[in-house]
Amino acid sequence: MSKAKLRSSLLAVLRCNTAHSTAINFPNVSNSALSSQLPSNCISLSQLPSTAECFRLWRSSRCECLNNLRFPSRVFSSRSAEASDLKLRCWNCGAAAPTSVVFLVCDSCRSIQPLDQSVDYFQIFGLEKKYEIGDVNLESQYKDWQKKLHPDLVHSKSDREREYAAEQSARVIDAYRTLSKPLSRAIYILKLEGLDVNEEDTISEPELLNEIMEIREAVEDASGSQELNQIQSQMQEKLNHWSNTFAKALRNRNFDDAISSIQRMTYYERVKEEITKKL
Amino acid sequence: MAEPIYTVASDSETTGEDRSAPIFPEIAVGIDIGTSQCSIAFWNGSQVELLKNTRNQKIMRSYVTFKDDTPSGGVINELSHEYDMLSGAAIFNMKRLIGRVDTDPVVHASKSLPFLVQTLDIGVRPFVAALVNNVWRSTTPEEVLAIFLVELKMMAEHQLKRPIRNVVLTIPVSFSRFQLTRVERACAMAGLQVRLMPEPTAVALLYAQQQQQQAVHENMGSGSEKIALIFNMGAGYCDVAVSATGGGVSQIKALAGSPIGGEDLLQNTMKYLLPNVESIFSHRGIDEIRRMGLLRVATQDAIHKLSFQSSVQIDVNLGNGSKLCKVLSREEFEMVNSEVFEKCKNLVNQCLHDARVGIDDLSDVVVVGGCSNIPKIRSLLMQKSKKKALYEGMNPLEAAVSGAALEGAVASGIADPFGSLDLLSIQATPLAIGIRADGNSFIPIIPKNTTMPARKELVFTTVKDNQSEALIVVYEGEETRAEENHLLGYFKIIGIPPAPKGLPEITICMDIDSSNMLRVLAGARLPGAHHPATPFMEVKMPTVDDGHGWCAEALHGKYGAAMDLVSLQKKS
Numbered sequence: 001m002s003k004a005k006l007r008s009s010l011l012a013v014l015r016c017n018t019a020h021s022t023a024i025n026f027p028n029v030s031n032s033a034l035s036s037q038l039p040s041n042c043i044s045l046s047q048l049p050s051t052a053e054c055f056r057l058w059r060s061s062r063c064e065c066l067n068n069l070r071f072p073s074r075v076f077s078s079r080s081a082e083a084s085d086l087k088l089r090c091w092n093c094g095a096a097a098p099t100s101v102v103f104l105v106c107d108s109c110r111s112i113q114p115l116d117q118s119v120d121y122f123q124i125f126g127l128e129k130k131y132e133i134g135d136v137n138l139e140s141q142y143k144d145w146q147k148k149l150h151p152d153l154v155h156s157k158s159d160r161e162r163e164y165a166a167e168q169s170a171r172v173i174d175a176y177r178t179l180s181k182p183l184s185r186a187i188y189i190l191k192l193e194g195l196d197v198n199e200e201d202t203i204s205e206p207e208l209l210n211e212i213m214e215i216r217e218a219v220e221d222a223s224g225s226q227e228l229n230q231i232q233s234q235m236q237e238k239l240n241h242w243s244n245t246f247a248k249a250l251r252n253r254n255f256d257d258a259i260s261s262i263q264r265m266t267y268y269e270r271v272k273e274e275i276t277k278k279l
Numbered sequence: 280m281a282e283p284i285y286t287v288a289s290d291s292e293t294t295g296e297d298r299s300a301p302i303f304p305e306i307a308v309g310i311d312i313g314t315s316q317c318s319i320a321f322w323n324g325s326q327v328e329l330l331k332n333t334r335n336q337k338i339m340r341s342y343v344t345f346k347d348d349t350p351s352g353g354v355i356n357e358l359s360h361e362y363d364m365l366s367g368a369a370i371f372n373m374k375r376l377i378g379r380v381d382t383d384p385v386v387h388a389s390k391s392l393p394f395l396v397q398t399l400d401i402g403v404r405p406f407v408a409a410l411v412n413n414v415w416r417s418t419t420p421e422e423v424l425a426i427f428l429v430e431l432k433m434m435a436e437h438q439l440k441r442p443i444r445n446v447v448l449t450i451p452v453s454f455s456r457f458q459l460t461r462v463e464r465a466c467a468m469a470g471l472q473v474r475l476m477p478e479p480t481a482v483a484l485l486y487a488q489q490q491q492q493q494a495v496h497e498n499m500g501s502g503s504e505k506i507a508l509i510f511n512m513g514a515g516y517c518d519v520a521v522s523a524t525g526g527g528v529s530q531i532k533a534l535a536g537s538p539i540g541g542e543d544l545l546q547n548t549m550k551y552l553l554p555n556v557e558s559i560f561s562h563r564g565i566d567e568i569r570r571m572g573l574l575r576v577a578t579q580d581a582i583h584k585l586s587f588q589s590s591v592q593i594d595v596n597l598g599n600g601s602k603l604c605k606v607l608s609r610e611e612f613e614m615v616n617s618e619v620f621e622k623c624k625n626l627v628n629q630c631l632h633d634a635r636v637g638i639d640d641l642s643d644v645v646v647v648g649g650c651s652n653i654p655k656i657r658s659l660l661m662q663k664s665k666k667k668a669l670y671e672g673m674n675p676l677e678a679a680v681s682g683a684a685l686e687g688a689v690a691s692g693i694a695d696p697f698g699s700l701d702l703l704s705i706q707a708t709p710l711a712i713g714i715r716a717d718g719n720s721f722i723p724i725i726p727k728n729t730t731m732p733a734r735k736e737l738v739f740t741t742v743k744d745n746q747s748e749a750l751i752v753v754y755e756g757e758e759t760r761a762e763e764n765h766l767l768g769y770f771k772i773i774g775i776p777p778a779p780k781g782l783p784e785i786t787i788c789m790d791i792d793s794s795n796m797l798r799v800l801a802g803a804r805l806p807g808a809h810h811p812a813t814p815f816m817e818v819k820m821p822t823v824d825d826g827h828g829w830c831a832e833a834l835h836g837k838y839g840a841a842m843d844l845v846s847l848q849k850k851s
Contacts, residue, residue: 139504143528147703151732151793156692166732166793173730276632 092161101126104168105148112149112157115167120192121175131189131247133179142176145169182243183265186250190262195255197262208264215271225279232275235268242268306691307445307474308435309481309683312427314374314515314542315649317341317354318680319431321439322688326699327681330435338676340364342371343423345409345416350423354430365393365572367410367565370423372542374451375515377420377465378458381405385538391546391560393572410565421465428469446471447687449478449679451516452536452709455755455765456797457821474690475795477709479509479520480531481682482647482673484704486522487529488685489672495698505642506532507670510627510660511679512650514541519626521634527698531707533634533728535626541582541650544616549578551615552593552605570597577603585609586652613655620655627663633728638663643670651675706731712789712797714739715752715761716844724789727757731795736788739844745777749785750842751801752834753820767797768822769834771842774813775803782806785844797821 088097090106091114097103102123105112122129125141147153149172151165178184187197215231222228242264249257308321316338320329329337332354340353345368364371372392379386381398386405389396395415397406408415428446435443450462459475466473486507494503504525511518518536522529550556553574560571577595584591590608597603613620631638644664650656657669673681688695689702707730711723716739725735741749750771756764775783788800802815 137504139523139530140525143526143530143703146530146705147526147528147701150703150705152690153692153703162793169793170732170734173733177730 104145104172110148112154112161112164112168114164115171121179121188124172124175125179127179129189129192131186131250133185138176138180142172145172182239183262183269186243186246186258186262186265189250190255190258193255195259197259208267212267219271219274219278222278228275228279232272232279235272235275239265239268239272305441305445306693307447307687308443309447309449309680309685309687310428310431311449311478311481311680311683312374312424313341313513313649314372314540315341315513316676317427317431318677319435320677320680320684321435322684322693322700325695325697327684327688329677329680330438332434340371341374341427342369343418343426344369345411345418350418350426352423352426352430354427354434365569365575367394367568370394370407370409370418372515373407373420373423375538375542376405376407377424378455378461379405388543388546391549391557391571393568393575410568413565421461421468424462424465425468428466428471432469432471444470444472445474445687445691447474447476447481447683447690449481449683450475451538452477452479452518452520452534453516453538455710456712456767457755457765457823460821474686476683476686476704477518477520477534477536477706478513478516478648478679479511479518479534479536480522480529480704480706481680481686482509482511482645482678483507483520483522483524483529483531483682484685484702485673485678485682486643486645486670487524487527487704488699488702490524491527491701492699506636506640507643507645508627508631508641508660508664509645509647510623510651510656511646511648512540512623512656513648514650516540517623517626517650519630521630521636527702528705529703530705530730531728532636533630534707534709535630535633536709537622537626539619539622543619544582544612544650544653545575545578547615547619548582548607548612549574551611552578552607553603566598570599573597574603581607582612582653585612586654609654616655620659623656624659624663627660638665641666645670645673645678647673647675647678649676706795708733708791710755710765711757712753712755712767712791714787714844715754716846718843719761721754721756721759721761721764722846724787725791731791732793734788734790736786736800738847739785739787740847741775741778741780741783741785742843742845743841744780746780746783746842747775747777748773748842749775749803749844750834750838751787751799751844753799766823767820768799768818770799770801770816770818770822772801772803772813772816776805776812778805781845781847783812784847 088103089095090097090109090111092111093106093109095106095108098107102119103113103116104119104124120129124145125136125138127133127136146169149165149169151162151169154162154165157165178188190197215235218231219228222231242261246258246261246265249255249261306322308319309327310319311317317340318329318338320327322328331337332339342364343350343352344364372389375385375389376396380402381404382400382402386396386398389405390398394410395406395408397408399406404419406417407419408417410416432443446466448462448466450459454462462475463473486509490505504523506521506523509518509520509522511520515538516536517539518534520534521532523532524530553559556571556574560567573595574597577593581591581593585607588609590606593603593605593607595603641664644660644666646657646660646669652675660669661667685700685702686704688700689704694700707728708725709727711721711727712725713721713723716722722737722739724737725733729735739749748771750769752761752769753767754761754764755767758764772785775785782805783803784806785801785803790798790800792798797820798817799820800815800817802811803813804811
């Protein structure tokens with residue numbers, strides 16, 4: 001097995017482990033080169049890649065990943081030997097990564113770089129890790145990335161690079177979709193803080209439950225599109241309100257309020273969906 | 280590792296080629312095989328050009344004539360007379376039938392064609408046959424398509440003086456993945472490696488190129504973001520797309536499509552002109568076929584004229600002493616077909632809704648395809664979009680094939696010094712893909728209009744205590760009841776660890792890669808376990824072959840609810 005392949009499978013093992021929340025004993029690793037890598041991996045630990053990502057990695061590294069699961073120590077020792085290679089350099093031409101922009105594509109040789117889970121969605125779009133993103137043009141940046149990363153455009157390249165293209169392109173799609181909507185952006189930013197918000201959580205506040213019932217009835221009883229449109233704009237107002245509340249709570253690092261804002265936003269979004277279906 | 284000495288080709292008909300191989304070592308051509316017409320286009324180094332056949336036609340009729348058992352298609356073969364097409368020996372409209380079983384209403388609607396389309400209504404492929412020397416010669420839509428493809432290929436090879444191995448072929452939005460395998464089969468029969476592209480997305484790519492060129496001319500850099508509504512209606516299918524275009528990138532926001540088209544307009548009008556048309560032609564002798572054909576040609580002609588005049592005189596001698604003389608007005612034509620136009624309107628509404636795009640956001644409305652001249656279609660789209668004019672920049676009959684040729688050039692990796700190929704089409708799934716669960720419901724895992732490549736998963740659980748197996752039945756479509764969707768395949772996962780019902784977590788993950796290959800992964804584990812109880816199963820879809828209507832029924836009957844799944848609501 002080539003070194004590069006081994007490394008990618010090892011990285012995959014790491015991520016699979018984090019996904020399954022297996023305890024990996026990070027502090028045991030004393031190699032300094034490796035510990036310089038640790039912070040980025042720690043972020044990905046708290047990010048908890050979804051099982052979908054894990055599947056992808058599982059597939060890309062075939063069964064080696066599952067077979068190696070039980071031998072993390074061996075994994076680490078062999079990984080540390082290569083750690084010095086892990087400095088951000090283009091895998092193809094060896095050019096150093098730029099410091100100003102996120103390194104998905106090599107500027108010198110246009111090669112697509114392997115997926116780095118420690119890069120968050122905000123970095124992809126050159127944004128600060130903030131909930132309020134103002135009116136930046138995500139769409140055009142998204143398209144610029146796709147022109148560099150989309151698998152359709154690298155057909156003549158190696159298997160390896162085509163795989164990177166598929167992964168990077170899919171991740172940019174996810175990033176764009178997540179950041180372009182306030183609700184998913186809010187959930188994502190909490191996830192970066194290590195908080196997993198469950199949208200399906202039942203609401204227990206009687207006050208809110210009442211409100212939900214009332215709105216639901218109003219939607220059902222609405223006699224025409226005018227009435228529905230009116231409820232629609234009420235929902236939008238509420239969404240704006242709770243979006244602001246969320247932003248404030250996040251600034252003050254008041255995560256309980258942030259989560260409850262998200263739950264409300266989830267609910268109002270659903271009403272909006274229902275209304276759009278009826279309209 | 281050394282290369283294995285032997286490779287055994289898979290038995291599956293769909294693997295005519297290895298789809299993971301680098302696509303298009305040489306420039307791929309674009310082909311549009313329509314229900315009634317076909318065309319082929321290529322990138323000539325500076326622009327897209329359509330090839331002409333020996334009769335100087337760029338748009339050729341999509342039919343195949345069987346004579347003494349040797350078929351020849353409309354690309355090369357010239358009919359001595361239009362009516363030759365109606366002798367029972369000419370097969371056409373096969374794009375409407377490909378990959379459809381005999382319970383499909385579209386197949387039933389094809390029974391009035393002047394050749395044999397017979398159904399048993401049990402979910403197998405219909406019996407299609409041409410009358411050759413008074414004997415029915417059976418054929419398949421795949422064979423007919425392959426004949427067009429071979430003829431187009433030969434024509435292109437002759438004119439371009441190079442072998443043609445790679446094509447981008449346009450397909451209707453509403454085609455299921457099973458139908459796509461049939462199209463791929465036809466391409467494999469013709470010796471072609473194919474990339475399939477929904478028709479309106481090919482048009483959207485052409486639009487993206489035109490916008491980009493315009494921006495360059497006006498020195499506006501990459502130009503601004505434009506949202507276009509694409510409406511493409513031919514003889515067999517009506518497709519709609521909403522695309523967001525900027526900097527040469529066309530991002531498909533939503534797709535909608537349905538097998539309605541000029542053929543339906545024609546049949547409705549025929550029924551209107553001759554109300555007892557079906558009983559007259561119910562048994563299919565050579566005379567009936569001929570008369571049906573005469574009526575078809577006369578009606579088709581009348582509909583064309585109604586695009587430019589408000590009424591038309593129809594005179595057909597149907598033989599046997601019966602004659603049809605009638606004046607047909609445009610109002611009558613529109614009334615007879617009001618349902619078709621209503622469906623078109625619904626597709627547009629649905630597509631705009633799914634794209635979450637308001638009418639005010641639309642920069643352009645592009646109307647193409649064989650039906651784009653019909654005044655009612657044009658007025659309907661202008662009304663809907665509140666626009667005074669439709670987009671003028673492209674030839675409605677050449678738009679799809681030109682877009683396909685662009686895609687072929689882009690995917691072949693060639694660069695154009697003037698940036699004319701600095702393009703990208705980002706596709707979305709035209710139909711939802713999911714499994715049967717929660718009783719007989721269709722639970723989508725990859726929703727409709729998901730940007731591709733895509734990967735999504737959902738977690739399900741068992742319905743019985745100690746249930747050790749689960750049947751995963753994969754469907755594609757938009758209907759809530761599972762069996763009303765297209766069946767793509769099924770497999771079971773075994774070795775679910777014994778546990779009370781509702782406890783095991785059965786993860787179903789679906790992956791569409793960049794070559795549009797669908798894989799389904801399934802695995803079971805108990806909550807808290809780090810490893811799946813059994814290795815994940817990974818299955819390429821579709822797995823079904825013809826006769827799948829019966830398969831689904833048999834599965835249902837045999838297993839009932841014993842191997843069912845229900846979706847698992849995540850608890851915190």
